[in-house]
Amino acid sequence: MTNKADGEAVPQTRHGLAHSLEVASLRVPFRVKVALVWAVIAVLLAVAFTRSGFDVEWMIEKAPAIVKGAWVTVLFSVIAITGATLLALLGALGRVSRNPIAYGVSGFYTSFFRGTPLIVQLFLWYLALPQLAQGLLPQEYAQWFIWPAQVAGIVGIAFNYGAYMTEIFRSGIEAVPHGQSEAAEALGMSYRQRMRRVVLPQAARIVIPPTGNEFIAMIKDTALIGLLGTTLLWADPFRVAQLTGKADFRNLEALIVAALVYWGLTGIFSFFQRKLETRMSKGYVRTVPA
Amino acid sequence: MTEPMIRVRGLHKSFGALEVLKGIDIDIHPGEVVVLFGRSGSGKSTFLRCVNFLEEPTTGSVEVAGVEVSAGPPTRQRKSAIRDLRIRCGMVFQQFNLFPHMTVIENVMEAPLRVKGESTADVRDRALALLVDVGLDDKADEHPIRLSGGQQQRVAIARALAMQPQVMLFDEPTSALDPELIHEVLAVMKRLAETHSTTMVVVTHEMGFAREVADRMCFFHEGIIFEQGTPAEMFAQAREPETQRFLDAVI
Ligand SMILES: Nc1ncnc2c1ncn2[C@@H]1O[C@H](COP(=O)(O)OP(=O)(O)OP(=O)(O)O)[C@@H](O)[C@H]1O
Numbered sequence: 001m002t003n004k005a006d007g008e009a010v011p012q013t014r015h016g017l018a019h020s021l022e023v024a025s026l027r028v029p030f031r032v033k034v035a036l037v038w039a040v041i042a043v044l045l046a047v048a049f050t051r052s053g054f055d056v057e058w059m060i061e062k063a064p065a066i067v068k069g070a071w072v073t074v075l076f077s078v079i080a081i082t083g084a085t086l087l088a089l090l091g092a093l094g095r096v097s098r099n100p101i102a103y104g105v106s107g108f109y110t111s112f113f114r115g116t117p118l119i120v121q122l123f124l125w126y127l128a129l130p131q132l133a134q135g136l137l138p139q140e141y142a143q144w145f146i147w148p149a150q151v152a153g154i155v156g157i158a159f160n161y162g163a164y165m166t167e168i169f170r171s172g173i174e175a176v177p178h179g180q181s182e183a184a185e186a187l188g189m190s191y192r193q194r195m196r197r198v199v200l201p202q203a204a205r206i207v208i209p210p211t212g213n214e215f216i217a218m219i220k221d222t223a224l225i226g227l228l229g230t231t232l233l234w235a236d237p238f239r240v241a242q243l244t245g246k247a248d249f250r251n252l253e254a255l256i257v258a259a260l261v262y263w264g265l266t267g268i269f270s271f272f273q274r275k276l277e278t279r280m281s282k283g284y285v286r287t288v289p290a
Numbered sequence: 291m292t293e294p295m296i297r298v299r300g301l302h303k304s305f306g307a308l309e310v311l312k313g314i315d316i317d318i319h320p321g322e323v324v325v326l327f328g329r330s331g332s333g334k335s336t337f338l339r340c341v342n343f344l345e346e347p348t349t350g351s352v353e354v355a356g357v358e359v360s361a362g363p364p365t366r367q368r369k370s371a372i373r374d375l376r377i378r379c380g381m382v383f384q385q386f387n388l389f390p391h392m393t394v395i396e397n398v399m400e401a402p403l404r405v406k407g408e409s410t411a412d413v414r415d416r417a418l419a420l421l422v423d424v425g426l427d428d429k430a431d432e433h434p435i436r437l438s439g440g441q442q443q444r445v446a447i448a449r450a451l452a453m454q455p456q457v458m459l460f461d462e463p464t465s466a467l468d469p470e471l472i473h474e475v476l477a478v479m480k481r482l483a484e485t486h487s488t489t490m491v492v493v494t495h496e497m498g499f500a501r502e503v504a505d506r507m508c509f510f511h512e513g514i515i516f517e518q519g520t521p522a523e524m525f526a527q528a529r530e531p532e533t534q535r536f537l538d539a540v541i
């Protein structure tokens with residue numbers, strides 16, 4: 001953080017209180033001022049909550065249950081990002097392929113899943129897919145497509161994020177200089193070998209930081225899974241807050257805790273994400289001249 | 291007379307409406323070193339890239355070390371013939387194109403391991419020997435980014451040689467190098483020509499190299515081989531005024 005006060009010359013024409021206040025203010029570092037602003041916001045919110053009859057005791061009592069839902073969030077996010085990465089890899093290979101089937105299927109995939117609301121897609125997996133399966137398959141197979149809310153939710157998020165990440169992976173593949181694939185081709189390597197051994201490893205370096213960003217966004221979107229009606233066992237902080245808050249008419253307290261949990265999680269993972277980004281950017285940087 | 295190592299017949303190549311190669315026929319004999327030269331845009335790179343099918347010829351045929359491939363659709367059978375041809379044919383690019391995520395020795399070992407399926411121990415020994423040949427055995431475990439341009443190009447030559455090709459294609463191997471690094475790459479190429487008697491096709495404007503090492507020089511002009519001859523003939527007096535004008539300009 002730069003100290004914005006540095007180098008600002010004190011106007012010489014000012015005198016008296018205003019002047020000494022300004023001089024005093026200039027001595028306070030910028031980041032201290034910002035911290036003060038945050039503190040003021042926190043105090044204002046606390047005052048607002050207290051005046052609205054905010055029940056701190058209830059909050060302290062119920063908070064652990066809501067915070068525990070963070071494990072569900074992390075678990076859902078980890079499974080979904082794994083699925084999304086695999087889908088995005090296939091999708092991106094399709095997008096750069098000259099095979100009309102691969103190109104067409106991946107084009108349909110990204111268009112549909114990026115062009116419709118995530119919440120609609122979740123309900124499609126949860127409610128519409130069983131109906132489709134029932135219409136097409138014999139009863140014993142159709143049952144396989146009736147999923148619990150958490151399964152439909154994870155699949156839905158994986159497909160949705162996979163579609164966005166397909167574009168990230170595609171641009172990562174296209175960012176690898178063409179000469180790389182060509183050199184491999186001249187050595188007799190097949191398309192598969194060129195992709196696996198030469199292009200994808202280099203593309204991976206490019207896509208890892210933006211994939212981290214997708215993971216952080218996903219942490220927040222897993223809260224939508226609760227809307228499908230997950231049971232308490234698979235309830236994330238938002239779902240727990242909804243259930244407990246509604247029961248005791250303590251929606252404000254419950255939802256604030258849930259929000260803080262998500263905020264904390266994204267904060268933690270953003271921290272690691274920044275570390276990762278710094279590490280990746282060092283990459284094959286030339287440190288010692290040859 | 292032995293069978294030619296490279297035989298090109300009726301090679302044409304168009305990019306859309308632009309006809310870049312307008313019928314190339316050439317036989318190159320085992321151990322021969324052929325230098326291709328000519329103006330920018332005359333089709334030298336395109337020709338070289340058609341020889342190993344990095345570029346698909348529009349019509350014509352190419353035969354390298356007994357593997358013949360003609361222009362045509364990419365059927366499975368034709369793809370496998372192209373692969374056979376490429377295994378016999380190493381290529382060195384102007385921009386080196388080393389794999390940056392692999393070390394020097396991994397770069398050299400990659401194709402013999404993956405394409406030929408040779409054993410790691412054999413390939414490692416050969417790769418190290420090649421790195422000794424190009425004077426870079428001490429850099430075996432470095433990443434390419436840590437090497438100078440001249441060193442990278444020598445690694446690229448070793449990488450191509452690791453496949454034990456019968457033919458080596460060079461597309462302006464020294465054009466991207468600082469002047470003081472050119473000679474180290476040319477020295478490696480010269481040794482390759484003289485001691486290993488590898489068949490070489492070299493696009494270059496290093497006329498000193500051509501004079502010393504080439505058996506034949508081909509002047510490319512507007513998509514055809516306009517004139518060819520031994521370096522002695524070419525440097526004494528080209529038959530065509532067009533060739534002579536170009537030589538006067540580059541020497
Ligand atoms: N992929 C391509 N698509 C369209 N045109 C191309 C392509 N590759 C080459 N050309 C054109 O073909 C012509 C010959 O190019 P080529 O690279 O073979 O020339 P060159 O003799 O190697 O020239 P230089 O000395 O500049 O390398 C040029 O006009 C070039 O613009």
Ligand SMILES: [Mg+2]
Nearest residue numbers: 334335336462
């Ligand atoms: Mg060229």
